[in-house]
Amino acid sequence: MPRLAPPEVDRVAAAHAAVAARRARAAVKLAVHDRTRSAVDVLEAAWADPPAAAEASLRVRELLTSIPSLGPTRVAKAMRELGIADSKRVGGLGVRQRRKLLEWLDNRENRRGPRDLARLVVLAGPTAVGKGTVSTYIRENYPDVHLSVSATTRAPRPGEVDGVNYFFVSDEEFDRLESSGQMLETATVHNAFRYGTPRAPIDEALATGKSVLLEIDLQGARSVRRVMPEAVLVFLLPPTWEELVRRLIGRGTEDSAEQQRRLETAKAELAAQDEFDFRVVNSEVSTAAREVVDLMVIPKNYRSSTHG
Numbered sequence: 001m002p003r004l005a006p007p008e009v010d011r012v013a014a015a016h017a018a019v020a021a022r023r024a025r026a027a028v029k030l031a032v033h034d035r036t037r038s039a040v041d042v043l044e045a046a047w048a049d050p051p052a053a054a055e056a057s058l059r060v061r062e063l064l065t066s067i068p069s070l071g072p073t074r075v076a077k078a079m080r081e082l083g084i085a086d087s088k089r090v091g092g093l094g095v096r097q098r099r100k101l102l103e104w105l106d107n108r109e110n111r112r113g114p115r116d117l118a119r120l121v122v123l124a125g126p127t128a129v130g131k132g133t134v135s136t137y138i139r140e141n142y143p144d145v146h147l148s149v150s151a152t153t154r155a156p157r158p159g160e161v162d163g164v165n166y167f168f169v170s171d172e173e174f175d176r177l178e179s180s181g182q183m184l185e186t187a188t189v190h191n192a193f194r195y196g197t198p199r200a201p202i203d204e205a206l207a208t209g210k211s212v213l214l215e216i217d218l219q220g221a222r223s224v225r226r227v228m229p230e231a232v233l234v235f236l237l238p239p240t241w242e243e244l245v246r247r248l249i250g251r252g253t254e255d256s257a258e259q260q261r262r263l264e265t266a267k268a269e270l271a272a273q274d275e276f277d278f279r280v281v282n283s284e285v286s287t288a289a290r291e292v293v294d295l296m297v298i299p300k301n302y303r304s305s306t307h308g
């Protein structure tokens, strides 16, 4: 009788081999991520005779996203420029693609300074989702992260400190900062007050290898993407829409007309989440903060922490 399926023992062996191969590839990616191995070294092993199996079967995209200073957006751009398909494995590259990839990596290594190790991460999300709480938690618990202090024309709320929560400035002072080119981005939020990100502290932090977190609104996130395409955009989500409404009303700092206006804004803002590189659900502040901080050091090769 013809054999229609491999015997059980073959299937088990194949499954074991697949698990071992996945583990071996994960170990290669981890070594690149930890900088114990360079990406060029992995390529050389994959293209050796005989080729190293784990290295050769690794996808190019996975190898590149394991490099600590490369985010998913930059990897996607590089792959497009190099003409390498998303599913391509290292061992399956043609001669021309191999040469171009090696050249591209060589160029990067030679230009690498502290700036490439640091990341600019933008945290945005709908109003009242808890961006402020998450960024305050990060300021208090992760001193290595530089938190950008925005300028605003609104008055301080009780407990807010000038120079810590915001630089509270007049309209004239804001005009001056903007027109003299000192702002990375500015926006009028909720049709009311003006907010902006001072540029100099960010440049200084990045130049010394310190990652920077900007907690700004959606318009600001879009502006940053335009001027600094390498920035990583993170969208903070509420666990549910009902929870967002509860948080907004519960805060009690705005009158009902203002609450209604903010709910409308929140709806529009939620619709923009697909423009972002990552999404983090703010169910629990310390967990959400940890996830945001992780994005500052560990590039991920999937678009969203919620796997959406």
Ligand code: 5GP
Pocket: 127, 131, 150, 151, 154, 185, 186, 187, 189, 195, 196, 197, 215, 216, 217, 218, 219, 220, 221
């Ligand atoms: P709040 O007045 O409640 O502190 O902030 C109102 C909104 O302004 C929040 O969505 C906050 O993320 C945003 N925001 C704070 N600073 C900046 C900034 O520098 N630029 C932009 N575009 N938005 C900001």
